[in-house]
Amino acid sequence: MIPAAFEYHRPKDVGGVIALLQQHGDEARVVAGGHSLIPMMKLRMTDVQHLVDLQDVAGLGGIQVAGEQITIGAMVTQHMLINNADLTEAAPILKEAALQIADPQVRYMGTIGGNVANGDPGNDMPALMLCLGATYTLTGPNGTRKVAARDFYEAAYVTVREDSELLTQLTFAAPKGGYAYEKQKRKIGDYATAAAAVQIAREGGLCVAASVSMTNLSDVPVWSKAAGAALVGTDCGPAAIRAAVDAALKDINPTEDNRGPVEFKRHVAKTVIGRAIARAWSRS
Amino acid sequence: MTKSIIKLTVNGENHEVLAEPRELLIHVLRERLNLTGPHIGCETTHCGACTVELNGKSVKSCTVFAVQANGAEITTIEGIAGPAGLHVLQQSFREHHGLQCGFCTPGMITRAWRLLKENPDPTEEDVRFGMAGNLCRCTGYQNIVKSILAAAAEINASREAAE
Numbered sequence: 001m002i003p004a005a006f007e008y009h010r011p012k013d014v015g016g017v018i019a020l021l022q023q024h025g026d027e028a029r030v031v032a033g034g035h036s037l038i039p040m041m042k043l044r045m046t047d048v049q050h051l052v053d054l055q056d057v058a059g060l061g062g063i064q065v066a067g068e069q070i071t072i073g074a075m076v077t078q079h080m081l082i083n084n085a086d087l088t089e090a091a092p093i094l095k096e097a098a099l100q101i102a103d104p105q106v107r108y109m110g111t112i113g114g115n116v117a118n119g120d121p122g123n124d125m126p127a128l129m130l131c132l133g134a135t136y137t138l139t140g141p142n143g144t145r146k147v148a149a150r151d152f153y154e155a156a157y158v159t160v161r162e163d164s165e166l167l168t169q170l171t172f173a174a175p176k177g178g179y180a181y182e183k184q185k186r187k188i189g190d191y192a193t194a195a196a197a198v199q200i201a202r203e204g205g206l207c208v209a210a211s212v213s214m215t216n217l218s219d220v221p222v223w224s225k226a227a228g229a230a231l232v233g234t235d236c237g238p239a240a241i242r243a244a245v246d247a248a249l250k251d252i253n254p255t256e257d258n259r260g261p262v263e264f265k266r267h268v269a270k271t272v273i274g275r276a277i278a279r280a281w282s283r284s
Numbered sequence: 285m286t287k288s289i290i291k292l293t294v295n296g297e298n299h300e301v302l303a304e305p306r307e308l309l310i311h312v313l314r315e316r317l318n319l320t321g322p323h324i325g326c327e328t329t330h331c332g333a334c335t336v337e338l339n340g341k342s343v344k345s346c347t348v349f350a351v352q353a354n355g356a357e358i359t360t361i362e363g364i365a366g367p368a369g370l371h372v373l374q375q376s377f378r379e380h381h382g383l384q385c386g387f388c389t390p391g392m393i394t395r396a397w398r399l400l401k402e403n404p405d406p407t408e409e410d411v412r413f414g415m416a417g418n419l420c421r422c423t424g425y426q427n428i429v430k431s432i433l434a435a436a437a438e439i440n441a442s443r444e445a446a447e
Binding site: 001002003004005006007008010031034035038039041042051053055079102103104105106108109188189 | 286288304305306307308311327328329330332335341342343344347348349351352354395399413414415416417
């Protein structure tokens, strides 16, 4: 499979990337790890005239855990996330989720920035970032702005990022309490049939804060405020979990595809959300 | 579109090839450099038959443009064996029946080589998880896992003997 011809660019800094994006508009695409974009180019399902490779761009790497604040550069790979001890200590849900993405070869290449910016509802990191209440930094011709992950996704592959903007980093507060990322997939390398990210904080035997989000159950990642609220103040026992799952299921809108009909998606969603809450609670 | 000169160090040798940006690394390795060890299986990032080592990472060379690898160090299955003959992993696959048709084997061994560098003493579960990006349609994987575990044990034994 040979993709259509394109021009290749390898700028050294963010300014160079923005200049290319401004010059070529929607004919240009940035490539980080390329393991979503290149397969699409090979299938000729996306038309890229100018490919802007980010590998040499300064300032897009690095994982910083500074007190309560965690900052991750867009070019950090899933492999790096998995092997960073400070990050795993501060926010273990990232490792748990990254280990469930694709396969080892893909995790060496796939980046967190590409995963969250692509807008593919099947990608796992967006739901995680919604769960954690992360903020994305976007840099464009008019400077830098910050967008809450919960406000970033508009529809499948459609985000609030402008064509001339680059997502450069992700920041979030170190989460407290227990965590879980539960994913059901047909095989290694597949996207989720359904997946759920949960963080729960416990004090004196009761849940004091909870955040629940889901992957591939709508055309965007879904954060269910109601599901979290249903857990707060409870002992996260079977009745509370049932109420939270019911609330979460009201916030999703799965569609039929080769992973199954809507009824099956909802059934799997119910199972993974319940398991994620129970596991997060058990670790809290 | 504009061709450019791509510099690659493959199995310790420097190469320069003139290629279009859209040429995949696997095609450049096989068709320009005549390194036909890495195979084209699915060509859709699933099977791992095209796995090569790129700057210390196991990658599927069907999903990287050669131009992205400009300046990179690459090892293919051709570079795994030493002057003394087969690498321990290759010998182990042979002894433990880790291949039948052999199509997946170059990718399997190249991936296992990196896996053992990162985790010299893996459990069976580590091997199965670490090899999950490589598909085999013959063996049922059992003997591949056995081959890799045996190679790890042998490498560790000879390291201990040397110390």
